[in-house]
Amino acid sequence: MEFVLENKNGTRVTIDSYGCTVKEIIFDGENMISGAPYPASVIGRIAGRLSDGEGFMLHGNHEFDRTEWNGTQLDDSVMLRYISPAGINGFPGNVDVFVTYTLSDEDELRIDYFAETDEATFLNLTNHAYFNLNGPDVATVRNHILAADTEYYLPLNEDLTPAGELKSVSGTVFDLSSGRHLGEVFMSEDSQVAIARNGFDHAFVFGGCKDFNLYTHDKIHTATVMCPDTSRAITMKTDYPCFVCYTGNQMKIPHMGICLEAQLLPDAPNYEEFGSIELLPEKTYSHFVSYRFEKK
Numbered sequence: 365m366e367f368v369l370e371n372k373n374g375t376r377v378t379i380d381s382y383g384c385t386v387k388e389i390i391f392d393g394e395n396m397i398s399g400a401p402y403p404a405s406v407i408g409r410i411a412g413r414l415s416d417g418e419g420f421m422l423h424g425n426h427e428f429d430r431t432e433w434n435g436t437q438l439d440d441s442v443m444l445r446y447i448s449p450a451g452i453n454g455f456p457g458n459v460d461v462f463v464t465y466t467l468s469d470e471d472e473l474r475i476d477y478f479a480e481t482d483e484a485t486f487l488n489l490t491n492h493a494y495f496n497l498n499g500p501d502v503a504t505v506r507n508h509i510l511a512a513d514t515e516y517y518l519p520l521n522e523d524l525t526p527a528g529e530l531k532s533v534s535g536t537v538f539d540l541s542s543g544r545h546l547g548e549v550f551m552s553e554d555s556q557v558a559i560a561r562n563g564f565d566h567a568f569v570f571g572g573c574k575d576f577n578l579y580t581h582d583k584i585h586t587a588t589v590m591c592p593d594t595s596r597a598i599t600m601k602t603d604y605p606c607f608v609c610y611t612g613n614q615m616k617i618p619h620m621g622i623c624l625e626a627q628l629l630p631d632a633p634n635y636e637e638f639g640s641i642e643l644l645p646e647k648t649y650s651h652f653v654s655y656r657f658e659k660k
Contacts, residue, residue, distance in 0.1 A: 367435055367442040369467040375657065377467050383429040384444045384463050386493055391471060391657040392596060394499030398621030400612060404493030405429035406463055406477075409448060409455055410641070411490040412567075412608060412630035415525045425453045428461075429492070441466035450483065457483030459643070472656040479649035487578070487643040488628045491653070494612060494621025495598060497591035504619040505591075506550060510609065511543040512587035516569040518630070520559050526631045526638075530569060538566065543590070546611060550619060563611035563619060567630050573605040576629050576639025578649065580605070587624060595660045602626035602653040605639070626653040 365381040376390040383405035389396040397404055408428035413420040423429065433444040441464050448459040462478040477489045496505055516530040517538040533539040537552045550562050557563065569576075570585040581603045590597045600607070608625040612618060628651075632638040643649050 365435055367437045369440060369442065369465065371440075371467055371469045371471065373469065373471060375467065375471045377465065377473055379435070379442045379444070379465050381433045381435040381444060383431065384433045384446070385429070386465070386473075386491065389473065389657070392659055396495055396497060396596075396598070396657060398494035398496040398612075399500060400494040400615060400621045402492060402494065403429065404491060406489060407492050407625075408461065408487065408489045409453070409459065410486055410488045411625060411627045412488075413525045414631055415634055420523065420525050421453065423492070427452060428489075433463075440468070455485050457481040457485035459485060459487060461489070470656060471658065472654050474652060474654040476652045477649065479643065480647070481643050482645055484642055484644050486633055486641050487649050488630070488632065488641045489649070489651070490608070490625040490627040492623060492625060494623055495589065496621050497589065497594055497596040497598065499594070503617050505611065505622045506547040506619055507591060507593050508546045508622060509543045509590045509592065510540055510546060510587070510622070511590070512540040512568060512607075513571045513585070514538075514540055514568040515571040515573070518567040518569070519556055520566065522559060524560065524565060526567065526635070528635045530637070533568070538568070540568065540587070546619070546622070549611070561613040563613035564609040565611070565613060567606050567608045569606045569629070576605045576632070578628060578639075578641050578643060579647065580639075581651075589622060589624065590660065597658045597660050598624075599656045599658065600624050600626065600653060601656070602651070604628060604651055604653065624655075
C-alpha cells in the first residue's frame with residue numbers, strides 16, 4: 365500500500381508499506397531518491413554487517429525491508445508497524461516496531477523509530493535511502509560534497525566488517541569538517557577507500573560522542589550533502605551517535621547515490637567499546653533522523 369505526504373511547497377514523499385520504504389521524494393521538481401536498485405527501506409533488526417566468527421549477517425538478513433508493514437496515514441505523517449517474531453534469524457524476543465514518517469512545510473522529512481520487546485535482544489535500526497541531488501539525468505554523485513562534524517571513523521576488514529577500532533579522521537580523506545568532494549574520495553589512494561571498492565562504506569562517529577549505548581540521547585548531530593551544480597542540499601539531523609556513509613561503490617553503475625544511514629555503531633555486539641545495542645523489556649527504543657531539503 366502506498367501513502368503520499370505533500371506540503372504547501374509541493375514537496376511530495378511517497379511511502380510504500382512493503383519494507384517501510386520511501387519510494388520517492390519530489391523536491392525542486394526532481395526525485396531526490398537515487399535510481400539505485402536497493403530501495404530506501406527500513407533495515408533491521410541490525411543495520412550493517414554483524415559478524416559471527418564464520419561470516420556475517422547483512423542488514424538483519426533483510427527481514428524488515430522485505431516485509432509488509434501495517435500503515436496508517438495521519439495529517440502530515442504516516443505511521444507503520446511491524447512485529448518481528450521471536451527466533452527469526454536467531455534473535456530472541458518479539459519486537460514491536462513503529463516507524464513514523466513526517467513531512468514538514470520546511471521540506472524536512474523526519475523518521476522516528478520506536479520499539480519494545482518482551483525479551484532482551486539486539487536492535488539497531490536505520491533507513492537505507494540512496495540520495496542523488498542531481499536528479500535522474502546524472503548517473504553519479506561525484507560532484508557532491510559531504511560535510512559533518514565527525515571525530516572518528518571505523519576502519520574495515522577486507523570483508524567490509526568493522527575492524528574493531530575507532531580511528532581519528534584527522535589528516536585523512538575521512539575528515540569531513542571542511543566538506544569533502546566525493547570525486548576526491550573516489551580517486552583517493554587511501555587503503556580504506558580501496559578496501560571499500562573506491563569510496564566510502566564506513567561508519568563516521570560524531571564529535572563529542574563518548575557513550576554509544578542504545579538509550580543515550582546526548583545531543584543532536586548534523587551532516588550535510590551539497591551539490592554545487594544544482595544548488596541543492598540535504599541537512600541530516602539525528603540523535604544517533606554515528607552514520608554509515610555508503611557511496612554505492614559496488615553498484616552496476618558505481619557511485620549513483622549516497623547513503624547517510626544514521627544508526628548506533630555497527631557490529632556493536634562484538635566490540636564492548638562500540639556500546640550496547642541491547643533492547644530490554646519494559647524499555648523503549650527511541651531514535652530519530654531527519655533530512656531537510658534546500659535550494660542554496
